[in-house]
Amino acid sequence: MDSFRRYPQWLELLSDEDLAFVRRLVLASGSLKAIAAEYDVSYPTIRLRLDRLIERIRLVERFAIETPMEQALRIAFAEGRMDQETFKALIALHRQDRPHSAALQAAAPPPGVVVPPIPEPPAPPAPPAALSHIAPQTFVSKLSVI
Structure with missing residues (x-):
């Protein structure tokens, strides 16, 4: 026997809780009434859960996600x-x-190609000589008062 088995995509999308629900449904021979009793909920609640599960499976099978x-x-x-x-x-x-x-993935360089780093931007120019005696924090504190 082949030890590798591929499961359908819809089965891979089920949560552990959904798988437990499907297992109980199979073991109850598909009886929603029996499942409702096991979960101690109403029949319409179980029916709604099953309908949502069916819709999820249909969506996965209907569309190539x-x-x-x-x-x-x-x-x-x-x-x-x-x-x-x-x-x-x-x-x-x-x-x-x-x-x-x-496009971003296609623009990536092929393996083995080294792209040089982007250089750092130049430092901002020094303040004019007329303002060099004023500390930069002074401007910030005066602006925060306004």
């Missing part, structure tokens, strides 16, 4: 922690930002 950020946004939306308007706005912003991230 390319980044961890997109994955987190889709899960938050599926769990009802974010409204649709906010979800769409954040996904759009994330997709706009992705080309910039890719």
Whole structure:
């Protein structure tokens, strides 16, 4: 037997709590009533939890999720922690930002190429001779009074 097994992506996204819920559901032969009794909650509460879990799985299977950020946004939306308007706005912003991230990665030098450091900016010029007898802190203290 092959010791390496690849699990579906949706299974990798489940929390330990979700996996325990799925395990209990399987052991209860899919009876939501039995699961509700085990958790000591109402049937509608278990139904809601199962519906949210189903929606998360569908989202993962329906979309090719390319980044961890997109994955987190889709899960938050599926769990009802974010409204649709906010979800769409954040996904759009994330997709706009992705080309910039890719461009920065593409602009990185190839391995083995040493890029010289950016030189330090020159020191500010000395104050005019007429003001050299006044300490710089004096200006700051007078400005803070204004």
